Amino acid sequence: MAAGRIVLGCIADDFTGATDLANNLVRAGMRVVQTIGVPAEPLQAEADAVVVALKSRTIAPGEAVAQSLAALQWLQAQGAQQIYFKYCSTFDSTPQGNIGPVTDALMQALGTGFTIATPAFPDNKRTVFKGYLFAGDVLLNESGMQNHPLTPMTDPNLVRVLQAQTKHRVGLVDHTVVAQGSDAIRARFAALQAEGVGIAIVDAVANADLVTLGAALKGMPLVTAGSGVAIGLPANFGLSADSTAASLPPAAGLQAVVSGSCSVATNGQVAEFIRSGRPALAIDPLRIASGADVQAEALAWAQDKLASGPVLVYSTAEPSAVRAIQGQLGVEEAGAMVERTIAGIARGLVQLGVRQLVVAGGETSGACVQALNIAQMRIGGQIDPGVPWCHATSDVAPEGLHITLKSGNFGTPDFFTKAFAQLKA
């Protein structure tokens, strides 16, 4: 089948973030394909948008730039009229960034001197006010994100954080301007540009702000944002919410959860799953480092339990425990080792018959999806804001499996059981 031309091309810097963005676009009326990495072939489906999922949040900036430019080139070849660079709603990045360098490189490649940056996602309580990012009721650096294993966020001022990573001058479109509507936002963009600003942080505290902002972004070659801004873009292409966009095949098979996320919400979800009396196995990174075959042990543990309902395998730990592990193994080494092990376990679980798989954590999801050789995902119904069920084929599940990639801080405490109940409904 000859594919049509897409209108929106998206580049996401992690895999949970990619499904989060795809979810918001689908809910706002776009037909969306999510690819894992940059496809080798042209798009073989009818879609309004493609989200290319990269695992580029914590890699060296040069490599993040190279991968993002490859994604850009592919998206342009599919007809993309606007490019959306998606990062985390908590603006996660290393101090040298992927956000600044990738934005600079995309601006240059697109020949544009101006773009926006806003991680606001009010449905998940991420709001930006006067350029400061709030997570829930507190500033970013008081939200638990200051303890993130790979990207600790210690400064809530987005102008400052981004300015340290980009060649462009960073400015602010604050809430007083956003409240005046799309024309006022556009006028402020022009004024900032005239002052030499290349990237504007934009305040948004409610979905209405994002819809207003969306209209002001019509025709802007590059948008950089969390997933929230997506709710206001489909209307610019004449598309509106369509309830049929999110249907998936019926679910079958065994159920499991793997979690490598150490975020506050995931810690609560793991605790809740254990409290519910369901089988849960903790992975000890030090045993992995000592050479024990933790993957084989976990699969042997899970094998006879799977028939009775969902099992959980997790390395999720509180910040003090994570710091202790990192002190012994090194930050990157600990992260990579745990990701590899959990990804191997996820693959093994699917080989044991799991066809409904919950993965918690962005980096962890990247590793799992790659281990499962998943190339493309269909986006289904939302479980919680930012987290849809997806459907994909894998070399170990050619008939397909349901998979959801949960961002660290998303989801209600009962997410790990609620997700499966939703598939049954």
Ligand SMILES: Nc1ncnc2c1ncn2[C@@H]1O[C@H](COP(=O)(O)OP(=O)(O)OP(=O)(O)O)[C@@H](O)[C@H]1O
């Ligand atoms: N017990 C542990 N000790 C040290 N590092 C760990 C431990 N458990 C997990 N990790 C590592 O911490 C990182 C967690 O990042 P990940 O992106 O998967 O979760 P998250 O940050 O909560 O999710 P998101 O990016 O979606 O918000 C991974 O690299 C993982 O391997």
Ligand SMILES: O=C(O)[C@@H](O)C(=O)CO
């Ligand atoms: O934006 C978010 O918070 C998520 O989609 C994400 O990127 C977490 O890794």
